[in-house]
Amino acid sequence: MPELRKDPVVGRWVIISTERAKRPNDFSKNSEPLMEGQCPFCEGNEGMTPHEIYTISNPGVRKPDTRGWQVRVVPSIHPVLRIEGDLGRKGSGMYDMMNGVGAHEVIIETPKHMSGIADLDESQINKVIFAYIERINDLRKDRRFKYVLVFKNYGALAGASSIRHSHSQLIATPVNPKLVKEELLGARRYFDYKERCIFCDLIKQEIDSQDRLVMDLDGFVAVTPFASRFPFEVWILPKDHSCDFSNIKKPQIEYLAKVLRTIMRKLKRALGDPPYNYVIHTAPFRIPKAGYWRTIEQDYHWHIEIMPRLTKVAGFEWGTGFHINPTPPEDAARYLREVNENA
Amino acid sequence: MPELRKDPVVGRWVIISTERAKRPNDFSKNSEPLMEGQCPFCEGNEGMTPHEIYTISNPGVRKPDTRGWQVRVVPSIHPVLRIEGDLGRKGSGMYDMMNGVGAHEVIIETPKHMSGIADLDESQINKVIFAYIERINDLRKDRRFKYVLVFKNYGALAGASSIRHSHSQLIATPVNPKLVKEELLGARRYFDYKERCIFCDLIKQEIDSQDRLVMDLDGFVAVTPFASRFPFEVWILPKDHSCDFSNIKKPQIEYLAKVLRTIMRKLKRALGDPPYNYVIHTAPFRIPKAGYWRTIEQDYHWHIEIMPRLTKVAGFEWGTGFHINPTPPEDAARYLREVNENA
Numbered sequence: 001m002p003e004l005r006k007d008p009v010v011g012r013w014v015i016i017s018t019e020r021a022k023r024p025n026d027f028s029k030n031s032e033p034l035m036e037g038q039c040p041f042c043e044g045n046e047g048m049t050p051h052e053i054y055t056i057s058n059p060g061v062r063k064p065d066t067r068g069w070q071v072r073v074v075p076s077i078h079p080v081l082r083i084e085g086d087l088g089r090k091g092s093g094m095y096d097m098m099n100g101v102g103a104h105e106v107i108i109e110t111p112k113h114m115s116g117i118a119d120l121d122e123s124q125i126n127k128v129i130f131a132y133i134e135r136i137n138d139l140r141k142d143r144r145f146k147y148v149l150v151f152k153n154y155g156a157l158a159g160a161s162s163i164r165h166s167h168s169q170l171i172a173t174p175v176n177p178k179l180v181k182e183e184l185l186g187a188r189r190y191f192d193y194k195e196r197c198i199f200c201d202l203i204k205q206e207i208d209s210q211d212r213l214v215m216d217l218d219g220f221v222a223v224t225p226f227a228s229r230f231p232f233e234v235w236i237l238p239k240d241h242s243c244d245f246s247n248i249k250k251p252q253i254e255y256l257a258k259v260l261r262t263i264m265r266k267l268k269r270a271l272g273d274p275p276y277n278y279v280i281h282t283a284p285f286r287i288p289k290a291g292y293w294r295t296i297e298q299d300y301h302w303h304i305e306i307m308p309r310l311t312k313v314a315g316f317e318w319g320t321g322f323h324i325n326p327t328p329p330e331d332a333a334r335y336l337r338e339v340n341e342n343a
Numbered sequence: 344m345p346e347l348r349k350d351p352v353v354g355r356w357v358i359i360s361t362e363r364a365k366r367p368n369d370f371s372k373n374s375e376p377l378m379e380g381q382c383p384f385c386e387g388n389e390g391m392t393p394h395e396i397y398t399i400s401n402p403g404v405r406k407p408d409t410r411g412w413q414v415r416v417v418p419s420i421h422p423v424l425r426i427e428g429d430l431g432r433k434g435s436g437m438y439d440m441m442n443g444v445g446a447h448e449v450i451i452e453t454p455k456h457m458s459g460i461a462d463l464d465e466s467q468i469n470k471v472i473f474a475y476i477e478r479i480n481d482l483r484k485d486r487r488f489k490y491v492l493v494f495k496n497y498g499a500l501a502g503a504s505s506i507r508h509s510h511s512q513l514i515a516t517p518v519n520p521k522l523v524k525e526e527l528l529g530a531r532r533y534f535d536y537k538e539r540c541i542f543c544d545l546i547k548q549e550i551d552s553q554d555r556l557v558m559d560l561d562g563f564v565a566v567t568p569f570a571s572r573f574p575f576e577v578w579i580l581p582k583d584h585s586c587d588f589s590n591i592k593k594p595q596i597e598y599l600a601k602v603l604r605t606i607m608r609k610l611k612r613a614l615g616d617p618p619y620n621y622v623i624h625t626a627p628f629r630i631p632k633a634g635y636w637r638t639i640e641q642d643y644h645w646h647i648e649i650m651p652r653l654t655k656v657a658g659f660e661w662g663t664g665f666h667i668n669p670t671p672p673e674d675a676a677r678y679l680r681e682v683n684e685n686a
Contacts (some may be wrong), residue, residue: 003671007570009541010522014570015667022574022669024613024678027653036400080659093548094541095569151658159657169659177663179353196350198437205436209455226438227350227357231365268498270367279662294559307661310370314502315494316423316512318650319622324358324423326365328346335367 002100004175012178015100017080033164036113040077041112043067043267049074053105055134056127056294072108079104080171080242087144088175103139103148103172107131108165115164116154116273118264125257128168132280133253136246139172140285145158147180147284149171150245155275158309183281184293184300191299199301200241212329214336215262218255222263224329226338231311231327232265232271232336236304243300245282258302265341267308278306305336345424346445347518355521360423376507379456383420384508386454387408392417396448397477399470413467414474415451422447423514430487430517430566446482446491446515448475450625451508458507459497459616461607468600471511475623476596479589482515485626490523490627492516498618526624527636527643534642536589542644543584555672557679561598565606567672567679568596574654574670575614575679577606579647586643589623603647609685610651621649 001017034040039049046065054073055062062068075083081102090098109128110120117125132150152168153160177320190198191227204211206223214234215222222236236259238252248256267274282302288294346359372681377383389408397416398405405411418426424445426477426616431442453463453473460468475493482491495511496503534540548557549566558565565579579602581595591599610617631637660666 005570008533008545009567010525011529012570012572013665014572015665016671017569017669018671022477022653023674024575024615027574027614027617092569093552094543094544095548132458149662151661153657157655159655159660160640172665173663173665177665179361179662179664182353186354190351200575201437202351205438209436223348226435227348227355228359231356231370232367253643271370272367274370277658277661279658282663284590305662307658310365312500312502313656314496314651315620315622316492316514316621319492319494319522319624320490320516321515321522321525322356322358322516324360324521326360328359328361 001085004098004100004255005044008094008096013175018099032162034162038115039165041072041106041167043069043161048073049106050077054097054131054138056131059302061234067264069111071110071127073131073135074106074108076104076106076169081173082115082167083331099190101144101174101188103142103145103170105135105170107135107150107170110166111169113164114166116268117152117166118261118265118268120166120261122257122261126254128259129253129257129331132168132170133246133248133291135170136282137318139170140246142172144174145285146174146176147173150280151179152276152278154277155273155309158275158277159211160275163322179282180284184284187279187299188293188295192297195239197299197301199237199303203237214266214293214333215259217259217262219252219257220259221257225334226329228325228327228329228332229323230307231325232267232274232308232332233325234267234306234332235308235338236260236263237301238303241301243283243287243297245302256281262341263306263336266336266339267306268340269337269343270335271308271310275309277309278304280304311315344429347441347443349439351437351439356518358423360443375505377505382506382508384415384458384506385456386412386509389415391658392449393420394418394502397474397481400473406552410454412454414453414470416474416478417451419447419449419512424516425654434588441517442568444487444517446485446488446513448478448513450478450493450511450513452511453509456507457509459607460495460509461604461611463509465597465600465604468604469597472596472600472603475511475513476589476591478513479625482513483589485515487517488515489517489519489627492520493623494680495619495621496647496653497620500617501620503618523624523627527627527639530642530644531636531638532636538641540584540644540648542580542646545662546580546582555676557609557676558602560593560602560605561600562596565602569672569677571668571670571675572666573650573652575610575617575651575675576668576672577610577649577679579603579649580644581646584644586626586630586640586645588623588645606649606679606682609679609682612684612686613678613682614653615653618652620652621647623647623675
């Protein structure tokens with residue numbers, strides 16, 4: 001069973017993923033990419049994955065774990081958290097820990113052996129986003145879970161595995177992650193002072209100034225954030241205030257698919273298919289009706305953060321939490337506006 | 344001039360290092376290591392660096408920027424912060440920024456073209472630590488600076504440059520870094536509750552349990568922390584309480600050199616010369632005599648964090664602040680205790 005352990009000084013949780021336990025010799029160099037025939041995510045190879053949890057299927061009758069799907073969600077074969085069991089919070093002297101309970105799922109974004117979301121068409125990305133929402137809403141029912149993070153790792157330098165077939169992942173956690181709490185707290189502090197959502201203000205300032213605006217289309221903006229941690233970092237935010245990604249409705253999903261696809265294609269064109277991570281930041285599962293966090297609906301605003309991984313994170317960053325970014329976001333925005341995503 | 348910019352939501356500072364400004368095509372793959380003759384850090388090539396700031400020299404007369412030194416400190420040729428100028432804190436709409444004022448220095452650890460600190464002898468590491476202390480105490484006099492981080496990047500995956508010649512770096516910053524503040528706050532909270540230093544308690548528990556103890560020698564312990572973020576992460580802590588690394592005295596420096604060298608050699612042996620970062624966590628420059636932070640001397644405890652970089656940090660980590668570690672620290676400690684650093 002994996003364990004969740006809390007650093008006693010800064011309160012940071014770490015997953016000690018004992019199921020993947022590694023000895024000194026197990027840290028291999030980059031593994032070879034899997035070819036099409038060996039790929040467990042390809043249509044026809046459904047037997048190579050754990051049983052599917054959810055699919056968007058072709059019309060007609062289909063047996064589980066067979067051909068005929070467009071998006072398929074399966075449990076991770078190397079889960080960092082386990083779905084079974086209770087939390088078992090306990091102490092060990094001055095330390096705190098709990099069982100590594102959670103969900104770890106893989107969203108296979110296409111039945112075809114394609115590697116990047118930039119190569120999928122809009123209607124396919126639309127289905128991927130729909131699958132994200134469906135899975136979040138299902139996992140929300142499990143009272144053990146407090147948060148779910150949907151994320152994507154693309155390219156070895158961004159932590160992707162040897163499976164190149166286009167996929168995202170999600171991990172549901174039994175605690176609210178530190179960074180999420182920091183965002184909630186920052187947004188709340190601003191709201192307390194201004195009585196406005198900080199992200200709504202940010203969107204307004206970015207549209208007014210245009211300096212860091214990459215796109216403003218159909219209810220979404222894409223901006224290079226003022227304090228970008230990574231070169232060519234891009235955030236996509238809905239212009240209408242909403243704290244909860246899983247609340248977005250049909251037409252909005254289509255628009256988001258269009259904007260996400262355009263940005264991913266622009267990044268691919270401008271930077272030569274860079275490694276990247278993206279994460280969806282949304283409100284925690286259970287929004288309290290009273291007490292300190294009761295205002296999340298007003299003061300938090302969901303968004304997607306896309307982080308190309310062109311620079312290495314080194315000692316200074318790990319020691320301070322500072323980031324060093326050699327590309328001013330104003331320059332990045334200009335390049336991204338100018339690059340033709342369809343060229 | 345580089346800029347320091349603050350994320351308006353979470354308050355994280357980012358250095359936009361405009362002097363290194365990068366366009367899309369500038370993100371090259373790993374550069375080739377520099378050979379001995381081309382290496383600016385080798386004895387005899389002093390003219391290839393900016394003018395030296397500090398040296399530990401051989402006995403006798405020596406002109407600056409010539410042969411005859413054992414440890415040499417020079418400004419970084421690609422500084423992320425600039426030594427000249429004032430802070431110029433200002434706003435830009437809802438955003439906050441200041442000039443990228445600070446110091447960025449390189450500590451060249453040996454006149455010989457050797458790559459790792461594990462290959463230096465104890466007396467040489469002793470001199471390196473002495474140079475760290477001397478530089479910290481000099482930079483402390485500059486009232487613009489609040490903190491200095493001494494760190495080391497080894498290996499391309501840990502963010503090291505193409506210069507393989509053994510060196511460390513330091514960066515002095517005009518703000519207290521977020522992670523440092525979090526550590527101070529966590530330590531203070533514990534002290535408020537227990538009236539004991541959290542690090543002293545941690546050392547006691549680790550010595551009692553032995554589970555994560557790698558070494559206990561001459562006033563220092565080396566442990567694999569309970570909530571290790573990275574496989575084979577090791578912290579070195581002085582057993583005598585002290586918040587300030589730069590206060591350590593002669594015999595203690597010798598003992599620290601011995602422990603640091605042993606740990607670096609054990610990691611090299613156990614993991615096959617892994618990439619790593621290490622950072623020295625010490626108290627900020629100016630410890631207030633009154634107010635909220637007046638207790639730093641009692642409740643903070645300097646230490647060195649050594650982070651082998653065997654796993655990649657991916658979307659889940661960047662999205663949540665969680666880390667995933669596949670090697671339980673108890674296993675790592677056992678391997679490191681058993682491996683013979685002199686084999």
